[in-house]
Amino acid sequence: MTLGVITDVSAPVELYDAVHAAMLERNGPAFDGLLLHLVRPTADGFQAIDVWKSREDLERANREVIEPAFAEVLRGQQPPASASTEFEVRGLVLPRAGVAI
Secondary structure (H helix, E strand, O other), X not given: OOEEEEEEEOOOHHHHHHHHHHHHHHHOOOOOOEEXXXXXXXXXXXXXXXXXXXXXXXXXXXXXXXXXXXHXXXXXXXXXXXXXXXXXXXXXXXXXXXXXX
């Protein structure tokens, strides 16, 4: 099942910028199973919206790339408060990527 995840993070968007840079350095722009990733600033921090081919792809990326990048940037500090909402993706079209589900 294609999985969508919306994550709201209570931290300055600059934290996202630093983690994003660390992830790109660690992994490059390709994540197996990631179909869409976008982030926007919010009044309380930032919100990430991701679409994954499967839960297994998300869990592997969290374990191998995302969590280590956060740990590297935070350097022992507690991670910021966050809340995630998962949803089943019913339609997604990315014409230039050749993706339609």
